[in-house]
Amino acid sequence: MNKKILIVEDEFIVANDLSIILENAGYDVCDIADSVEEAREIIGRQKPRLVLLDIHLKGKLTGIDLAKQLTDESIAFVYLSANSNQKILEEAKATQPYGFMVKPFREKDVLVSLEIAQYLHEQNMLARRNNEQLLQNSLADILAEKGDWKEKFLKAAKTLQPYIPFDYLAVGMKNLGDSPYDGVSFLRTGFNDYQVIGFDELITISNLKRAELLKLQESSEDDLVSNFYNDDDFTEMCNHNPAKRFVARTFQMRSNLVMYIPVTGNPGFTFSFYSRKGDIYSNRHLKLIGKLQKTLSIAIDGISSDSKRSSQSVEEESRPNRDIKQQPAKGFNGIIGNSHLLLTALDHLSIVAPLDTSVLILGESGTGKERFAKSIHALSARSKKTMTVVNCAALPTHLIESELFGHEKGAFTGAVDRRIGKFEQASGGTIFLDEIGELPLESQSKLLRVLQEKEIERLGGRETITVDVRVIAATNCNLEKEVAAGKFRLDLYYRLNIFPILLPSLRERKEDIPQLAAHFVAKYSERVGKAGMILSNQALKDLDSYAWPGNVRELEHLIERNVLLTRGNVIERISLPAVKNEEGPVATGQKVQSIDDNEREYILRILRKCNGRISGPGGAAELLDVPSTTLNSKMKRLGITRKHVSG
Incomplete structure (x- = not known):
């Protein structure tokens, strides 16, 4: 080596x-x-x-x-x-x-x-080599299919999205036949939803005359080379390239990646990716393009020969103004929203799910980490096996090793039978280690051995047992700070952190609140026999004004409560907890609350509402929809005592 x-x-x-x-x-x-x-x-x-x-x-x-x-x-x-x-x-x-x-x-x-x-x-x-080979094979298969070329390019666009992220993609051949431009573009409107935009749709959107738009689509030297343009470079490019300037202004784009595909006997074919993020494209994308060019060139050679038709047939084919929408990909059950940050997390999920790579899901409490873990498992080759869920914060310290790795009869006082641990139960499938940051150091070293050696030993046993398990871990802790404080092992952190996925907080994706709220209203109104309930515009404004320290979980509980309290079919107002909204301008010298501060304040408010009761019916754990052991662990980490609750 x-x-x-x-x-x-x-x-x-x-x-x-x-x-x-x-x-x-x-x-x-x-x-x-x-x-x-x-x-x-x-x-x-x-x-x-x-x-x-x-x-x-x-x-x-x-x-x-x-x-x-x-x-x-x-x-x-x-x-x-x-x-x-x-x-x-x-x-x-x-x-x-x-x-x-x-x-x-x-x-x-x-x-x-x-x-x-x-x-x-x-x-x-x-992983990169496997992904690139998979991508090349998938694109070749898609473009070899029979059928409408626009449909094929839409499939290709969706396949490329996780590897070359874009908000708008223009695909086509310039100076083909009697028409200066023969192509189509796709505007991303959701995870798996794209608006298909042809020439006539561009005329409608832009309010330009046909001759003006045709002039914009004339071929330029920029279309004959693969390259990327971010931020200032893209702005400069737009100053002398009318077509890019048109896209930037019409769809609010800030960066561009051009993939040039040589085609026999023709000027060439382009995939022009645009993003609303200003710094998204890099040399890594150019390298990937270089590996895809041959595959795409061969496939597009065939398509271009079939595409030489009169300008009239081109116009007829591009005339329908339609959105091609598909149902969300299987395995995304319960993940709702179309915000940029959420779509990025879903793109990462779709990349890593088919692999056996360890995944670390990061995000605040209530952002949906377990749902993401279930989606990764559902979209993997292990989906026919079970996903074993372990809440590390809920494991009693003296029983962690027994719970994770099992024990033999007589291994300790009370071990009256052999116990099969969670790793052994999950063999062939996936194990989800939630709240991994709460695992004690001694247990971390034993977990590290399992990740390295793929072997376990039951407590009190002598036999080494091989386990085939994919590990997905999640935490709302800042593990780097925990490592610096000596509370989390550096080697374990990097073993888990092979493929991190960061879930945005709800306050970072407020544009998803109307869709989430409507989903929860429909869910709970049907459950209590009030089907058809809706939220008023004022109620939506109420939801938008709140900081959501409890994220989607808090939103769901709040909607459930308001469904129960509303007598009619319209929820007119939302009764929000009395928490300061930390968004917007902050006065000079004013301290912005940290995530831990927000979480601590939120838990204290719920505890006071429950008169300090943690577990049992009506307790804080029930209202927060977490195990009482998890709540106790959070209270300990955040320094919450009975004195704070009564005070």
Whole structure:
């Protein structure tokens, strides 16, 4: 195995100490660089497998600047850092490193970090290769199908979405036959919903005359090369490219990726992706395009030969103004909304679901982490097996090992029978470890062994049992802070964090509230025999004005309560909890509440409403729809005591 490592560090003593540690452990330190310029020259010559990268270096460029190149070249890297401010750490984190090592280093930490980084890189490269091959095969099959070419391109667009995200896609051939433009475009309106826009629809949307729109669609040099344009580059491109300027203004787009497909005997074919995000496209997308070009070129050769028809038939085919909508993909049951952040999370879900990769779902309480876990399982090859759910916060400390790995008869006092643990029960399927951040350190080390070795031992047993389990973990904790505080193992964090999915809070996707609220109104009004209830405009305004510390779960409970309290068929007003809305302008010196502050205040309010009762009918746990053990754990973490409730 190639163990060639480059150290990029401008402090000689630090770099030399690292070099000695690595060489003693059998690594090949190919060189040491003290600036980005020197590092780039060495990378070109040596092609290291992994780079240890200081953030602050000699010269104007930082390690963060070099990290972007390393990502493009698929070279793993781990940051070396002294204490940095939050802004720099956030910028570094955005480059998706395989780890951080904080100075001064311990030898053990260095070697563990390198082992984890190499493992994660191998897993990512394997997943990427598998995904790219799957994507090529899928596109070839779609375009080889018989049928309307617009339908085929729509299927292709949906297949490309998780790999090349877009809000608008223009597909077509310029200067074909008698018409300057033969193509179609798709505007994303939901996870699996796209509005199909032909030439006549563009005339209607833009209010341009036919001749004006045809002029915009004339071929340009920009269509003959694959490239991407983000933010300022896209703005500059729009200044001299009328077609891109038209799309940007009409559909509020901020970035563009052009995929040029050579076609025999024709000027060429383009897939032009647009996004409302300004920094979404990168060299990684260009590399993927390069791998897809041959497959698409062969397929489109056949389509283009069938597409040479009169301009009249082109017009007739593009005339119907229609939306092609499909039901949400199977496995997304209960996940509702079309906001950009939610669609991004669903795109990530659809990428990772077919694989066996471990997944870490991150998000506040009530954002739907278990629903996402169930969807991942439902869309995987393991869907015919069960998904075993484990609430780590609810496990009694002295029984965690027994619950997870099982025990033999007589293993401890009270063990009157053999017990099969959750991992063994889940073998062949999926195990969902909810609230993984609440797992004690001792149990974390045993879980790490299972993830590494795929083996367990029952408590009190001598037999090693192989388990075939996919692990999905979830937490509302900031695990990086927990690692820094010594409460969560660094090696376990990186083993779980192979493919993170971040779920947005409800206050970050308020545009989804009307759809969610309507769903819950229909659900609970039918349940209590009041089918047909609706929300008034004022009620929707009430919902929009609230900060939702409890997220979708809180919204659901609030809607259920209002359905029960409303006598007629219209919910006129929503009675909201008395919580300050932290959105909007903040006065100078005013402290913005953290997520933990909001959650603590919300739990305290519910506890006071229940007169301090936690479990049982009418207790806070029932109202919050969580196990009482989970609520006790949260109260302990947030420092909530009986005194706070009574006060």
